[in-house]
Amino acid sequence: xxxxxxxxxxxxxxxxxxxxxxxxxxxxxxxxxxxxxxxxxxxxxxxxxxxxxxxxxxxxxxxxxxxxxxxxxxxxxxxxxxxxxxxxxxxxxxxxxxxxxxxxxxxxxxxxx
Amino acid sequence: xxxxxxxxxxxxxxxxxxxxxxxxxxxxxxxxxxxxxxxxxxxxxxxxxxxxxxxxxxxxxxxxxxxxxxxxxxxxxxxxxxxxxxxxxxxxxxxxxxxxxxxxxxxxxxxxx
Numbered sequence: 001x002x003x004x005x006x007x008x009x010x011x012x013x014x015x016x017x018x019x020x021x022x023x024x025x026x027x028x029x030x031x032x033x034x035x036x037x038x039x040x041x042x043x044x045x046x047x048x049x050x051x052x053x054x055x056x057x058x059x060x061x062x063x064x065x066x067x068x069x070x071x072x073x074x075x076x077x078x079x080x081x082x083x084x085x086x087x088x089x090x091x092x093x094x095x096x097x098x099x100x101x102x103x104x105x106x107x108x109x110x111x112x113x
Numbered sequence: 114x115x116x117x118x119x120x121x122x123x124x125x126x127x128x129x130x131x132x133x134x135x136x137x138x139x140x141x142x143x144x145x146x147x148x149x150x151x152x153x154x155x156x157x158x159x160x161x162x163x164x165x166x167x168x169x170x171x172x173x174x175x176x177x178x179x180x181x182x183x184x185x186x187x188x189x190x191x192x193x194x195x196x197x198x199x200x201x202x203x204x205x206x207x208x209x210x211x212x213x214x215x216x217x218x219x220x221x222x223x224x225x226x
Contacts, residue, residue, distance in 0.1 A: 004155075035216075042201060042218040043156075058213070090155055099144045099205040099214060104155030 002027045006091050006105035012113045013078065013085060021076045021108045023091035031097035032074040036060060037088040037107075046089075049074055050097040078110060086111050117145070117202040117217035125223040132189040134220040136202030137182075145178060146203045146214070147187050156201065159187075192224045 004025045013019045025032065031050050035043040045058030049068040063082025068074050074093075078085045089108045094100040117138045126132050136145070144163050148156040162169045162178045162185065169176045175188040189196055199219040 006155075040218070040221075043216040045213060048213065092156075097213075099146075099161075101146060101158040101161055102156070102214065104157070106155045107153070109153075 004091055004093055004103055004105035006089075006108050008108060009106070011108055011110045013110060014113050016080045018077055018079050019110065021078070021089055021091075021110070023074045023076065023105060024072055025074075025091075025093045025103075026072060027093055027103060028071070029093035029095055029103070030071070031094045031100070032068065033092045033094075033102065034058075034064070034066065034074070034076045035090045035092065037090060043090065046076065048097065117204045117215060119200065119202055119217045119220040121220060122218070123221045123223070125225065126192055128192060128194055128224055128226050130192055132192050132196070132222055132224070134187045134200050134222070136185045136187070136204075136217060138185075138202075138204045139183065141180075142204045144205050145176075145185050147174075147176060147185075148201045148203060148216075150199045150201065150219070152198070159200075189222075192222075194224050194226045196222060197224045198222060 007022045033048045034046040037043050044060050046064050047066040049055035055066050055068050065077045091105045092102040094102045117136050120135045146161045147159045150156045160171050160176050162176050173190045178185045199221045201216050201219045203214045203216045
């Protein structure tokens, strides 16, 4: 079955540490997205990518970095510069960027040790 | 700034009743989408309605769109305990600086068996 796989499901970060969240899709989608969700809130866009080797900042990119070396993969690094990283992180993909329906992974919950 | 905003924030109903959630937005749109999120999971796309459509059905779901009032409603008929989830509307913006979908804060629906 096609879908999006996020790993790990739970992640703990120490102070001053960078951590990387994995996102892999086998839907052959061009566009991929990273969102942050805080308790009781909607989704805020961190980064998105329309095509391999290209990505753009979303609304809350500070303290995060991404790469898109392969169509299937869009890893997110939460750097030590992100001072409040505790949140639920969701990866999504769509056929094309924009209004097309998005398919989501089951998220990674990041906490601070 | 937030484009779509759902109302009510939380809704609790008995199994078998109908559930209605509303979404209001501020600027003109091309499309509006509704998503469901079960606790601790990713979002699942439910339905997309275009700006030139007034009503759309999918199983027990009925979505309406009133562009003059900049609002949409999601009706779930004959609700089941399995419908317990958060529901989000997502809008694109005709005049946004880049093509993206903006998610509202969501309505939390509890269906009591």
